[in-house]
Every structure is written in structure tokens, then in C-alpha cells.
Amino acid sequence: ASLDRRSGVRVTLGAGVGWSKAEFEALDQDFHTRGRRMDEALELMRLAWTTDPTTYRGEFFTLEEFKIQPKPVGSIPVWIGGTSDAAIARAGRADGYQGISISPDEMAALVDRLHEAGTGDDFVVSYRTGWDPNGMDHRQIVDEAEAGVHHVVAAPWRRTAEEWIESMERLVELVPLD
DSSP states (O other): OHHHHHTTSOOOEEEOOOOOHHHHHHTTOOGGGHHHHHHHHHHHHHHHHHOSSEEEEOSSOEEEEEOOSSOOSSOOOEEEOOOSHHHHHHHHTSSEEEEESOOHHHHHHHHHHHHHTTOOTTOEEEEEEOOOTTTSOHHHHHHHHTSSOSEEEEOOOOSSHHHHHHHHHHHHHHSOOO
């Protein structure tokens, strides 16, 4: 909420349950309940962002008469990642989806699954890719952009600021902004 205010209302929360069982074991957390814990945590955050004070009693979290200050200026968008059926259903209850480096065909199929999960017209599909027009087939970039994605997080693998800017300028030529 503080970052939302400091950034001029530009915060988006990206959330996923994780995939590495070893990481959960290292933290002495149950790998198999991570989805239900995530659902509760998201519910708790949204409640805390809007209600003061509030009490929450869930399966994993219990908080009595708590509040978060400052409140966010507006509603902080939540984008969910993951490809499991549970992740897609969770995304259907969120504001957007954040995908990562899959093929254009897989992304198009995933977008279809998101629509089936009940996402509305204002739902955002974001995609983190390794796009670099100075080092990959340009057709692949165009195909990925046409897979139903609204927002792209590009990560060219350049070493200098000048090379990075050149890659981004080429991307704009390949994938015109709406």
C-alpha cells in the first residue's frame, strides 16, 4: 500500500504459489497447501486494503482487529501466474495473468483457458518473454504478440544501455503499440 502511494498508483501485485518443493521444505512449509494459503493471503490483503480495523479467521491465518496504514489509493491490481487448473481458476478471480516464456501456441491455449475461467473484458494478460530482436527470429516475436497478450515484459539479453535501447526500439517496430 505504501509503494502504491509512493509510485503514483502504479503498483501491480504479481503472485504465484511456487513450484519448488525443496523451497517449501527449507522453510518448513507444507507444499501441498500452498494454493489454499495463497487464496487466503489474497483475500486477507484485499480486506486489509479496504477495511479498518478488520478481523480475519481462516484455515491458515487468523488476525484480530488489525489494520494496514496507509491504505492504497485505489484497488491494487492482482495478476496471478501459473499454468495448473488451480492457478487458472485463481487468475479468473483476479485482475490479470502473468505468464512466462512459453510458445505462442501454448500462450494462445492458455488465453483460451483464462477466458473459460470467466475473465472479463478488463482482464489483463501479461507475458514475460526473452524477446530480443537482435538475437532471435522476428517471426517468433510477432507470433507471441498475437497470442492474445495485452502487456509484455520484454527482457532483451543486452549488455549496455545503448544495446538495450536499440532492442526495445526494434521491438516497437515489430510489435506496434495499441
